[in-house]
Amino acid sequence: MAATKRKRLTREEGRELTAQRLVEAAQRLIARRGLEASSVEDIAEEAGYSRGAFYSNFKTKNDLFFEVLRQDQERNNAKFAVALDDALPLEQIRARIKETNAGLFDERDSFMAWTEARMLSARDPKFRARVAGLIAERRDFVATIIQYLARRVGATPSFPLDALAMGFISLSEGVRLFGASCPNEMPAEVAYSILDLFVDAVLQQVLQPGRREAAAPRGSVKSAGATR
């Protein structure tokens, strides 16, 4: 039975399945051992394929790693996108965003991959150029969420949206790095509550309904009223 099922997979589908399994294996291994310590052979073996199968799907390890990040981001964005629903009351949307954010703290493999990506980007200009596109996309996505909240609250953000978005991303990654490296000093619930407190504090300052004039743009960054 399994054989007939497999037969029905076209060549294209089979190839897609192999690529998918390699992506999953890579994310697991990289989180566990680190990018440098995970070889192409290790990844192929973890996925149950040969080195040849790897190279017929990806040119290099970094190529596969980029695909890990791309898919990870796609999944995460999809989780947040469903929260922004005009039909829901604002409080419920905020609760959903918080819940989704908290859920990210359980996604250790995803987080480890992103930190590896940041370290690699800091060292390798070629990889940096590739990952920059993904990070810009994430920044814009977070900016869209902030802008959505601002619209629902009826406020104009008093700080450039792009910078705000990058600040939230940095904060979230910094807290997760602290939590992952020092689970005793900062257990997951504490990590999450710290993130929450900081995000709330910033949003409270930046999105003040009806006090637009009082909250004049500060910062040395060019004011951005809208996302690109």
Added chain:
Amino acid sequence: MVVFKYAFVPYKVDRMARKRLSRADSRERTAQRLLDAGERLIARRGLDATSVEDIAAAAGYSRGAFYSNFKSKEDLFFDVLRRNQERTNARFAGVLDQASPLEQVQARIRELYAALCSDGDSFMAWTEGRMLSARDPNFRERLAALVAQRRDFAVQLIEYLYRRGGHSPSLPLETLAMGLISLIEGVRLFVASCPDQMPREVAESILRDFVDSAMTQGGPRAVVQPGF
């Protein structure tokens, strides 16, 4: 900077200056050179891509000299991180002086902080330390002591600034301290990995605004300038 040079050398300065290098002095010098080389290589290539042989060669010593000073690469790596933290502590010692005007203390903190931020190798090594801790329970235990020291130091700094400003904290001090450390590390990681998207001025404006929001949550704005 004479102050920190001697902070790590457990001998009396006058003896050291006069006498020819004793066995212990020369051993200490070898260790320091290995630490310097280790930090540079680990920061630039990553911990996994740096071998004991690489470090010894870069410092101009043999493998044997390495092992007569450090038990393992991780051992040397931990000493790199500890040495950096001791240097930082030495720089900050004496800054929180009750007698100086608050603005002067703040300006001095800002200056020291800017100097810290310009030390990219030290930051990269520290982030490698966090990643290793996330994966290796033995290293995690060792790093925890350094992290706790950092947190307590941040608590002191924050407490001092609130007291001098005549205000009370909006959040528990430890929460604030861990949140600020996470924020700073997250922002630095963003800058290191995406310098085009987050140039230094943007990073600084984000830090200013976020720290300000967290420290003045619900209260009057900008009463306490933490100097980050």
